[in-house]
Amino acid sequence: MSKKKLSGHKEFIRSRCPIACVLDILGDKWTLLVVRDLLSGKKIYGEFLASFEKIPTNILAERLKRLIEHEIVVKSPYQERPIRYEYVLTHKGKELGPVLRAMVQWGEKHIPGSKAMLKPTEND
Amino acid sequence: MSKKKLSGHKEFIRSRCPIACVLDILGDKWTLLVVRDLLSGKKIYGEFLASFEKIPTNILAERLKRLIEHEIVVKSPYQERPIRYEYVLTHKGKELGPVLRAMVQWGEKHIPGSKAMLKPTEND
């Protein structure tokens, strides 16, 4: 019964450069990790929390909300009593695959201790 | 004559996932915009400051320092008296091109008002 802010957390646009626009949505340490998990098939709140990097729960909730606002993710109930929701990528969200894959390639090549876990290819 | 912290601002590693590793270096709203400018041929402090998004000067200085620490950028003097430095991408840095290009593609396709400015291809 209290909705502090229901939207419009970012109405100011830095520029029309697609990179700036993308960073306004995805440019932080956690959001793309959630997208990674979604791409790898994780669907449920607890699954995201359980990932190795241990995302704080409030940040997970906020990021999911943002991804939903931007139509990268949809939330839908997969059971009633007790009501439980699942999160899945939209088409738009799935198309972030190439961005993630480019990052994985760069990381594997240039960051010493890094080893991939993302499945090879999982397109639409 | 005071070096508050000379390095080691992030010795804790979240995970070995390349995406997490990349986000630990580049995961914020500004760093990849600096890389974008470097890829587009900008070299000098003032040029980065002058970009449309108007990065704050202290953040630019810190991000350049970080990119240098991670060997994505090198700083070298291009003139003496008055001494002036230029920043250029290393090979490692240039290889971020595909990541940026994937972002541009996604942004242009999925974010309404976004229009690209990054040059088509500029490989090594």
Next chain:
DNA sequence: CATGTCACTTGTTAATTGCAAGTAACAATC
């Protein structure tokens, strides 16, 4: 020698993050 420019640094305030704890809705166990 006064003013200006470039490349930063410092200080102060505002916003965001991270951690811990709490809550609502049930389910299962005692």
Next chain:
DNA sequence: GATTGTTACTTGCAATTAACAAGTGACATG
């Protein structure tokens, strides 16, 4: 049916980070 547990969050608060303004040092120009 009271207690404990699970899931999916929300809330509070300290700590980190970002944003804006102003300052600094090394010169160059007039």
